[in-house]
Every structure is written in structure tokens, then in C-alpha cells.
Amino acid sequence: MTRATRDTRSIGAFEFECGESISELELAYETYGEFTGDNAVLVCHALTGSAHVASGPRGSESSPRSGDGGQHGDAAGQARAWWDAIVGPGKAIDTTEYFVVCVNVPGSCYGSTGPASIDPATDEPYGADFPPVTVTDWTRAQRRLLDDLGVSSLHAVVGGSVGGMNVLEWVKRYPDRVERAIPVATAARLDSQCVAIDGIARRAITTDPDWNGGDYYGGPNPDDGLALARQLGHVMYLSKESMANKFGRRAAGRDAVRDTFPADPAAGFFPYRDVESYLDYNADAFVDRFDANSYLYLTRAMDDYDLAAGHGSDADALAGFDGEVLCLSFTGDWHFTTDQAAALADAFRTAGVETAHHVIDSDHGHDAFLVEPENVGPPIADFLADGVAGRAVTDARTGTDRETAFAPVHASLFGD
Template sequence: MTVSLGSFTFQCGETVPEFEVAYETYGEFEGDNAVLVCHALTGSQHVASGAREAEGTAGQARAWWDDVVGPGKAIDTNEYFVVCANVPGSCYGTTGPASENPEGEPWGTDFPAVTVGDWTRAQRQLLDELGVGRLHAVVGGSVGGMNALDWAKRYPDDVHRVAAVATAARLDAQCLGLDAVARRAITTDPDWQGGDYYGDEGPTDGLALARQLGHLMYLSKDSMERKFGRRSAGREGGRDRFPSDPAGGFFPYREVESYLDYNASKFTERFDANSYLYLTRAMDDYDLANGYESDADALAAFTGEALVMSFTGDWHFTVEQSHDLEAAFEDADVPVTHRVVDSDHGHDAFLVEPENVGPPLRSFLDSGVSTDGGHAPVHNSLFPG
């Protein structure tokens, strides 16, 4: 589904005269049971199967949290009215660089600069259109967790509970650097054409490289060793064959290369390169404390409760960064639980370990902050059945 918000002015000061937001809803609205789910960097509004009147998402971005959102699941759509909106600057129906400008041409890089704050403001306007006032909860993972934190900062009276999963108050220097390299892979691809590539093939090689860097950021050393090791993929034809490699292939094409090549190829079929540039810039720019003296000051007006969830194998958004978030909530006198999940899956754990993510999330949505302190690692054995 798509709704027009009319004219929308971005934080950079530029305005899009006709701004649309694509969204999906699940469950029935009962006045005080709305839960906003914020998607990660290249996700979509298609958070789960069974969306009401879903349009245009099949084959674009799968139901990315289908094991967490749905009837009887952690975010129970029998109980909660779930809304997920595609963020400004993306390419799954919400207005972004690939959308038409007033002259009927793609915006390209003339599209206004986008921030996480713009995502939050667009979501607030969407919810107004849907008749949703105060939210029961906002839940988000990765940069979607930054989006959730921004709700506590920007609209502290509009949300009762905030769940920030595998995220941080800001990116560290290493992740900023990797994102910069990923963007340069796109912008140095000759087919990028300064962002004016629509109608042509576009910078598929650059976008593929950017996505491969992303995959390396999302996996841990342990998970990569377990999945790939140094094994050969069992076939020849790796795209980066060494020039002096004899016919028949002297150097192996390894499983890790095959995995990266396959996933990058699939990604370039579904995602827009300019959107990748815009959304990574928004993530890099986000700083919870911006405009305040500290993270705690930014959260001081929030009167609800918070859940912070981190994963031991995640080096993209670390457990230490989540401890800092927990401390910021505590300093702001916000009741908070920090769940540390013992995992070697890396950053992707919040997507691929629903058995670990679901139970603490369900408990938090239903009952609020745990009275047990919430600091013990989460193991499967703690949540039988």
C-alpha cells in the first residue's frame, strides 16, 4: 500500500512536492496496540507474510522477519497492529532517487539528502494518516534500531516502549570507513554516470562490490569459517581469475567467493545503486547525541521503557556499544533491559536467530522491562518449545 503525504521537506531544507510512503500492516488496530517495525538498510516494508493488501514487494525483499512477526509469534499480529514503512530514499515504493521528479524524470542524485530523522518524521506522518496516535512500541534492528532510538528522542511522548536490536547510538570509525569504500565502489563504476544511469544497465559491478563489503561486515570470523573455511566451490570461472592462471584453473574458486558473487548478483537485481548511496549516508550521519550534550540528554524526555539487544559475535554493532546505550537510558532514568545473546553469527544474528530474538522481544512487548536485570546471555535452552 502507498499513501501520499503531499509536500515533504527534508532536514536538509529541500522539498519534494509529492511524497509517497509505501507500507504494510498486519493485524487489527484497537487504539493502543500499534507496533512500528523499522527495517534495516536494504530491507523493505515486507516484514512478514500475510500483509494486508501487499503490493509490489514479491521478489524485491522477502518477508525478512517472518519468524518474528505474525500470528502467535514474538510480535503477535493476533494481539498487535503492526506497521512497517519503507524509508525515504529507498526503492521499494517510498519516494527516492529512482522515483519521478515533477518533470517526469528520475530524481537521481538531485534527490534531497536523507537522514534517519527524515525516516522518523515520514513514519510519524504515515501513522497520522492511519489514525495511529501513541505507539505501544517501536522495534528496529541494525540501522532500523537507530530509527527506533530516534523515535525515543524525537517523539518521546508518542511511544511507550522502544526495542533497539543490534544497533548503536552511532557508527564507529571502522564502519564509517567501510561504508565509504562501498560508496566509492559505486561512484567509480563508469556506468554510474554521476547517478544519471536510469534506462541503462547502471553500475552493477560497483553495487555488487558494495554489497559484498556489506556481507563481510555482517558475518563473524567464526561463522565464515564454519560456513566456508578454505573450501573450493567445486567449479571454475571465478570472476577475478588471476591473469597468469593456466587454462583449467590453477587457483581455486572458493566457496566464500561463490557466496559473495551469488548474493551480490541477486542484490543488484533488486536494489537501486543511488538508494544504496543515500541510505548508507543516512546511517553514517546518525548520531543520537546530535543537538544534545550526551546520549542521555537526548533521551531525557522519553518516559517509556527500553530493550537493548546485542550479539556477542557482532562486530558491526558491538556488545560494548549496546552497553553504552543501556547506560545512556539509565542515566536518563529510563527503565531498560539489555539482553546479550551468545552468538557467533555476527551482525546477521538478529535476522537468522529468531529463537533467540523472539522470546526477550515478546516478553518486553507484553510486560515491559525485566525485573531480573536482563544482562545474562540468552541461550536456546532458556526458552524451550
């Protein structure tokens, strides 16, 4: 049985990249497997993910706990481990072989210190007084936690979406501590279209009267604004093809409840469509588990990230890394495109890094890295074991697939 633990640890005072400090930064984390000195794999979660990357043995410390869905530090809102199909005994990231660590990032609301946490100086939640946080801050905090755990080097660091940016920052900032890197469905920076959508999402939150300048704890939460922000995110994560296949223009069932915001009396004349019902249902579920301020902080961190910051180019930023890298991208992903992944792979190659770019044919969209384990698992497993020589990864020299027999899986991340 694979050992699994869940814990929260203070790394003491922490100065953020912005120059502001807090007296104590606590990090929630989970570990899976046994550490042997050279087998650590750090998994970096995506925007609204938690440290609960995989399910532990029944009855272990990492079993889901009851709670209020995250605003007071509980990961129960993600009781379904977010990458359970990839991480675990006998899976792509095999916890009988690797010691897997996943850390909830600062600024989140799943156990690590963030806007909803109590400021010891005031005995009140930080709210909007929490320091601005960056992907660099996430990486520095993770390194300090790993130091405390006695992990001085990583066999690999892997993550998807903004978690992939976290991977890139590890390679850039601590190249001597990483042997292999797997940035999945990510890029060196977010493009202007996605930055624009994120900006609208944040505006939805900050114009909700209940946001109250970020000081809403103990009162009504800005649920309407957060729901709209999350709906924009869902649209960005799905492709046109996947939305057409799943919803089309069908009207929702007669039991579906229309929830217009603001109330629109004329809406009753028109059909309440299946895609609208889907977005409303999942937005309602999201506001029960996530904190609006955290959403503001984490999307800003993602939008701000630029691999080349402080360097002349992406390749210059990666020049210190002498390990190997596997970039994974998906054809239906317009949030982080295959072209962006190809540019990232080219930057690694320009820096002299042994690089593979494996493109997975999928029409699911950005969420493919979460819901297509049959496609994602084999190249990750092969790369962890054999690097760019792995049979299921893209040839680093020719850029062509060695094995392309993985069929896309069309499943919903948000329902059965």
C-alpha cells in the same frame, strides 16, 4: 485470520532535514492485525529492507507481487518477508494482539519516493538530485504516515541495525508517543571502522563508469560497483567464526563460475574459493533487486546518524523518554558490538529510563537478529507484554540474564 494490507500513501510536500523539499513524498507501507487504539507496534527495517516484514494470509494484498526487483517501487525482490519468523499470528510480535506497521523509508527503492522515482518537475528520475536523506527524515515521515492512519501513540517501536537507529530517533524526537522501545543490534552511532568500509562501498559505486553521476536510469546500471559494495556489506555482517564454519578455505565446486572484476588472467592458477562464490552469487542477486543510488543514500544516512546530535550527550538526548527500553545485542556482532549496546543501555539508565540489555550468545555476526528467531523472539515477546519485568529479558538493575537457555541457531540468511 490476521488482516494484512499493503499500500502506498502520499504525505504531501516534504522538507528534508537538509532544507531541500519535494512536492510529494509517497510512502509504501504494510499493516498486520487490527488497530484497537493502544496496540500499535512500528517495525523499522534495516538498510536494504522493505515494508514487507511478514507474510500475510495466502492471497492477501501483502502477498509478494511480480516485478523488476525494486527499482520501480516493487518489493518483489524481498518476496521472503524479512522478519516473518518474528512477526505474525502467535509469534513474538503477535499480529492477533498487536497492530503492526512497517514503512519503507524515504530514499529506498521499495515503493517509497527515492532517487529512482520520477521527479514531477522534470518527468525524469530524481537520480542524484534527490535530497540528502537522514534517519531523522525517516522518523518524521513515519510519524506523518501514522498520523494519517489515525495512530497517535505506539505501544512499541522496534528495529534492527540502522532500523534500531530509527527506533532511537523515535524515542529522542517523539518520546511522548512511544511506550516501549526495542533497539536491536544497533548503537548510538556507527564506529569509524564501519564508516570507513561504507565509504569504500560507496566509492565502488561512484567509480563505476555506468553510475554516470547518478543518471543511469534507462541505460546500463552500475552493477559492478553495486555488487562490490554489497560484498563489503556481507563481510561486515558475518563474524569470523560464522565465515570459518560456513566456508573455511574450501575451493568452490567445479560448477562454480569465477567472475573476476577486473579480469585477472593469473587467477585461473589459484582456487576459486567457496567464500568468493558465496559473495559473488549474493551480489548478483542483490543488484537485480536494489538501486545503486538508494544504496548511496541509505548508507550515508546510517553513517551520519548520531544520537547525541543537538544535545550534550546520549543521555541528554533520551531525557524526555519515560517509557521502557530493551536493548538486544549479539556477542558475535562486530558491526554493532555488545559494548556499544551496553553504552547505549547505560545512556538510557543515566536518563532515568527503565532499561534492560539482553545479550545473546551467538557467533553468527550482525545477521543474527534476522536468522536466530529462537533467541530473538522470547525477549521481544516478554518485553512487549511485561516490559523490563519480562522473564526472558535482562534485569534492568543488575545487568544479568534472568534466562539464558536460548541456544544459537546457525542458519544462512541468503540460502536454504
